[in-house]
Amino acid sequence: MKPYIGIVHQEGGSAFGIHFPDIPGCFSAADDLDDLLRHASQALALHLEDMPAPQPRTLDALRADREIQAELAAGAFLMAIPFIKLTGRTQKANITLDAGLLQLIDQTARERGLTRSAFLSDVARREITG
Numbered sequence: 001m002k003p004y005i006g007i008v009h010q011e012g013g014s015a016f017g018i019h020f021p022d023i024p025g026c027f028s029a030a031d032d033l034d035d036l037l038r039h040a041s042q043a044l045a046l047h048l049e050d051m052p053a054p055q056p057r058t059l060d061a062l063r064a065d066r067e068i069q070a071e072l073a074a075g076a077f078l079m080a081i082p083f084i085k086l087t088g089r090t091q092k093a094n095i096t097l098d099a100g101l102l103q104l105i106d107q108t109a110r111e112r113g114l115t116r117s118a119f120l121s122d123v124a125r126r127e128i129t130g
Contacts, residue, residue: 003080041129
Protein backbone atom coordinates (compact mmCIF):
# COMPACT_ATOMS: atom_id res chain seq x y z
CA MET A 1 0.00 0.00 0.00
CA LYS A 2 1.15 3.53 -0.71
CA PRO A 3 2.09 5.61 2.34
CA TYR A 4 -0.28 8.21 3.70
CA ILE A 5 0.81 11.80 3.45
CA GLY A 6 0.61 13.76 6.68
CA ILE A 7 0.73 17.50 7.13
CA VAL A 8 3.21 18.56 9.80
CA HIS A 9 2.84 21.76 11.81
CA GLN A 10 5.13 23.26 14.42
CA GLU A 11 4.82 26.67 15.98
CA GLY A 12 7.57 28.22 18.04
CA GLY A 13 8.92 25.80 20.60
CA SER A 14 5.88 23.53 20.55
CA ALA A 15 5.77 19.87 19.61
CA PHE A 16 5.46 18.78 16.00
CA GLY A 17 1.88 17.88 15.16
CA ILE A 18 0.73 15.83 12.20
CA HIS A 19 -2.69 15.15 10.72
CA PHE A 20 -3.83 13.19 7.69
CA PRO A 21 -6.12 14.87 5.16
CA ASP A 22 -7.22 11.45 3.84
CA ILE A 23 -8.12 10.18 7.33
CA PRO A 24 -10.15 12.81 9.21
CA GLY A 25 -9.64 12.67 12.97
CA CYS A 26 -6.28 10.89 12.80
CA PHE A 27 -3.44 12.92 14.27
CA SER A 28 -0.31 12.57 16.35
CA ALA A 29 2.52 14.63 17.81
CA ALA A 30 6.10 14.37 18.99
CA ASP A 31 8.50 16.71 20.73
CA ASP A 32 11.28 15.73 18.33
CA LEU A 33 10.91 15.49 14.57
CA ASP A 34 12.93 12.25 14.69
CA ASP A 35 10.12 10.61 16.71
CA LEU A 36 7.23 11.91 14.60
CA LEU A 37 7.39 9.21 11.91
CA ARG A 38 7.08 6.40 14.47
CA HIS A 39 4.30 8.16 16.41
CA ALA A 40 2.37 8.95 13.23
CA SER A 41 2.64 5.36 11.98
CA GLN A 42 1.30 4.11 15.33
CA ALA A 43 -1.56 6.63 15.16
CA LEU A 44 -2.51 5.35 11.69
CA ALA A 45 -2.49 1.73 12.89
CA LEU A 46 -4.67 2.54 15.91
CA HIS A 47 -7.08 4.79 14.03
CA LEU A 48 -7.60 2.28 11.22
CA GLU A 49 -7.56 -0.79 13.45
CA ASP A 50 -11.23 -1.76 12.98
CA MET A 51 -11.95 -0.25 9.58
CA PRO A 52 -10.79 -0.67 6.02
CA ALA A 53 -7.96 1.67 5.13
CA PRO A 54 -9.03 4.30 2.61
CA GLN A 55 -6.95 4.65 -0.52
CA PRO A 56 -4.50 7.53 0.00
CA ARG A 57 -4.53 10.32 -2.57
CA THR A 58 -1.50 10.86 -4.74
CA LEU A 59 1.01 13.54 -3.83
CA ASP A 60 -0.09 15.57 -6.85
CA ALA A 61 -3.74 15.38 -5.78
CA LEU A 62 -2.86 16.54 -2.29
CA ARG A 63 -0.75 19.41 -3.60
CA ALA A 64 -3.69 20.53 -5.75
CA ASP A 65 -5.99 20.73 -2.68
CA ARG A 66 -6.52 24.43 -1.79
CA GLU A 67 -6.71 23.78 1.96
CA ILE A 68 -3.42 21.91 1.87
CA GLN A 69 -1.87 24.66 -0.26
CA ALA A 70 -2.86 27.18 2.40
CA GLU A 71 -1.33 25.04 5.18
CA LEU A 72 1.90 24.67 3.21
CA ALA A 73 2.00 28.41 2.54
CA ALA A 74 1.66 28.98 6.30
CA GLY A 75 4.78 26.88 6.98
CA ALA A 76 3.52 23.30 7.22
CA PHE A 77 5.29 20.52 5.36
CA LEU A 78 4.38 17.07 4.06
CA MET A 79 5.66 13.75 5.40
CA ALA A 80 5.06 10.28 3.95
CA ILE A 81 3.98 7.85 6.68
CA PRO A 82 3.98 4.08 6.12
CA PHE A 83 0.86 2.25 7.26
CA ILE A 84 1.45 -1.14 8.84
CA LYS A 85 -1.83 -2.93 9.46
CA LEU A 86 -1.13 -5.49 12.14
CA THR A 87 -3.48 -8.46 11.88
CA GLY A 88 -2.79 -10.05 15.25
CA ARG A 89 -1.99 -13.39 13.64
CA THR A 90 1.43 -14.74 12.87
CA GLN A 91 2.65 -16.37 9.71
CA LYS A 92 5.70 -18.56 9.40
CA ALA A 93 8.35 -17.37 6.93
CA ASN A 94 11.50 -19.10 5.77
CA ILE A 95 14.42 -16.68 5.35
CA THR A 96 18.07 -17.20 4.50
CA LEU A 97 20.81 -15.27 6.35
CA ASP A 98 24.55 -15.48 6.72
CA ALA A 99 25.36 -17.86 9.62
CA GLY A 100 27.45 -15.23 11.43
CA LEU A 101 24.66 -12.67 11.20
CA LEU A 102 22.14 -15.22 12.44
CA GLN A 103 24.34 -15.96 15.47
CA LEU A 104 24.49 -12.25 16.31
CA ILE A 105 20.74 -11.90 15.88
CA ASP A 106 20.13 -14.82 18.24
CA GLN A 107 22.64 -13.50 20.79
CA THR A 108 21.16 -10.00 20.74
CA ALA A 109 17.61 -11.36 20.97
CA ARG A 110 18.55 -13.50 24.01
CA GLU A 111 20.23 -10.51 25.70
CA ARG A 112 17.00 -8.53 25.25
CA GLY A 113 14.77 -11.37 26.40
CA LEU A 114 13.21 -11.80 22.96
CA THR A 115 12.75 -14.63 20.54
CA ARG A 116 14.45 -14.43 17.15
CA SER A 117 11.08 -13.72 15.53
CA ALA A 118 10.18 -10.97 17.99
CA PHE A 119 13.57 -9.34 17.54
CA LEU A 120 13.40 -9.44 13.73
CA SER A 121 9.82 -8.13 13.75
CA ASP A 122 10.80 -5.25 16.02
CA VAL A 123 13.81 -4.32 13.88
CA ALA A 124 11.73 -4.48 10.68
CA ARG A 125 8.95 -2.34 12.17
CA ARG A 126 11.46 0.27 13.39
CA GLU A 127 13.24 0.31 10.03
CA ILE A 128 10.00 0.76 8.09
CA THR A 129 8.66 3.50 10.37
CA GLY A 130 11.96 5.30 10.86
